[in-house]
Amino acid sequence: MTTPRTPEDLLAGASVDEAVFALRPDYRALLVVVDGIAPAVSDDASEALLVAAEESARALLAERPVEELPHVEAWRAAYRAFGAKPQRTRNSLEALTRRAPAGLPRVNRLTDVYNAVSVLHQVPLGGEDRTRYAGPPRLVRATGAEPFDTAADGAGVVEHPEVGEVVWCDDAGVTCRRWNWRQARRTQLHDGTTTALFILDALDPMSGDALEAAAEDLVAHLAPEGSGVRTWRRTLRPGDNAGGGGVTC
Template sequence: MLDEIQVDDAVLALRPDFAVLVMFAHGLRNGPTDDRTRAWLAEASAAEVQTDKIDAWKDAYRAFGAKPQRTRPSVDALTRRMPLPEINRVVDAYNTISVKHALPIGGEDLDHYAGPARLVRATGDEASEEALGQPEPGEVIWRDDAGVTCRRWNWRQVARTRLTEETTNAIFLLERLEPMSMEELQQAGKELADLLSELSPEVRITSRIVSGGK
């Protein structure tokens, strides 16, 4: 299913510099926050916020009509919650990398997906959880065959695919805009893979970058 992840041309027309590093992790062993992941969160919380990268995401939100002060890009919301909250070991790992690189990262339970993830402009009639609300026509959303998985690009994910302590197979979406370089995106992916491997030595990780050139 990794090769079936798609970014629609209508999204790339908004931001031709967009790229997403998709990572599949099979065989995770998750659990509650421990001293190791707590130390990762503390180190990330002490880092200086890279506002230029976050501002790029605010501009991207405005491009499809969203107000980033009202529905914030995920990395913007995360950096405003310092010290970083403790969720579970796998979520702590990707939140650490998200803040370190000012990079929106979505982490979801792959076993609860229905078909491949696609980043599209909404028609407005997609199936969506009540708590998440209905996407507006033209809004950028992640979706699968069952409906919306994340509204407003990376603002809020559905409960259906949430990472829990019982998750063993996950998909991670590392979303890049300029001024982040493609090299830094790849480095962030490597760092996340290293943390996941430290938590779950037998994890199997595969990845692919999806962008306007691929």
């Protein structure tokens, strides 16, 4: 179990199992690798982005409850399709959007940016440290034997997903449970992260253009022109699985 040597390796090996596409043929995953990040604490730029996301959420929720927002509603239906109860385990987009009006967390610049972009573009968006991966990311329906490194009551524990649960995993175990609900401790971003993998999850009614716009916004804030930061991306969709097709810089 070794970390892929290059961003191209990681993206080329990424895949979504056909059993997941059978649940939601409209699903797309846009994977973005960002390399050369300079670790930084929250700053004025990330604060402004978070404030904009909070204001956007307030405006959205003034018109309808969070569970009726189009992309949130689609993800709640996807959770029910594999047996999860969305009112108990909320997808990351719903959880952040619910929290935003009262204030999003301030963690560090990297985390602040991707949380804000998730709310602003209404897309589930996860970020993980690429150096902590063991093999490429794969979205599968769990057997129930896969280890999931998490915490309970302040202590580290290893849990296992339910049989048939949709999970992201690598060669060492689950990296995110219930599609986009809870990330493992092993691969999570930290204050010293310099290379990251971001996963943007889309269902109808989110268009391909809207998904690409969210990725562009993320990259613009993490890799501004002249920064020396490099990015790569790949979209996984039905008919475009493992094999490296579509990896772009």
